[in-house]
Amino acid sequence: MRARQGLALTLIVSAMALTGACADDKNPEAEAETGSTTSAHPATSTPTPSWDGKEDQEDAMRRATRALDAVQSDGASRVDEGMESLARGLNKTFTGEGDRPYTFDVACQAPDRRSLTLTLARGEAESEWEVTCGDREADQFNIPAGGRFTAKITQAGQHADGLVLWRLNTVTAHDVDGCKDDIKGCEN
Template sequence: MQRAERALDAAADDGTNPEVVDSGTAYVGSGLDKSFPASGEKPYRLDITCDTDKVEELTLTLSRGEEEQAYGLGCGDRQADQFNLPAGKPFAAHVDPDHHGTGLIAWRLHTVAPGDVDGCDDDIDGCED
């Protein structure tokens, strides 16, 4: 748990002053299936990591309605992965359970100032380079 917290803290320490609006953990063996209302006017950033000895990577699927995007989520990384999502559009995060691994998935949902969105502003819809 401490390594996961450090990875989440490292992701939040990027000079943007994100405001935590929700956070949680799930066991790798149970997976993650969480919906977020994403209400308000500020964009959101989901910081997520996994800490397990037996699994190197999990698949995170972000979805909104019919749209979905899958990402590899490296376990044990020093900094949590970050995903940008616009306000006003509910979304879900899903990680399939991995019954071979022990450990946890930890996440924090933040709001950020519009000017602090780094890269693509909607990691579900995607952005053209």
């Protein structure tokens, strides 16, 4: 069933891209023949892909929510959650209090394939992570309790369509997979 949904989504996006390309192509040969030096549409680089309306955004929110749900452990307890547009980015500081470790889960959706850089920082320690938009599972980062930390995704530009959903959960120690501190890292 998921393969069919993925195929259907791919076909819809491809059809929209082809239709959009045809619709924007006015007769460039006729403009060249008339010698016109001005244009109603100034020359730009490749247009930024965008969503056509509210329905596309709602679908993206549902996909991002499913991606977040896919990585949430049974023992997780939600502390905070939110959504930001790619145009606005994310810059949020969390208290990190208590004695249970945290997971910071991030899911991104955009009308085109794109990657974002998530920066996690606490004190002098800082790490950067690549978050790919459109993944079926959210990216999950382990953060130990013990003080304030910041999560930041740089603004993608005012015309960038897309969204980032995030969740901060506390988890039990046995729910922490892999590195116990994705801010400091575990390569030492």
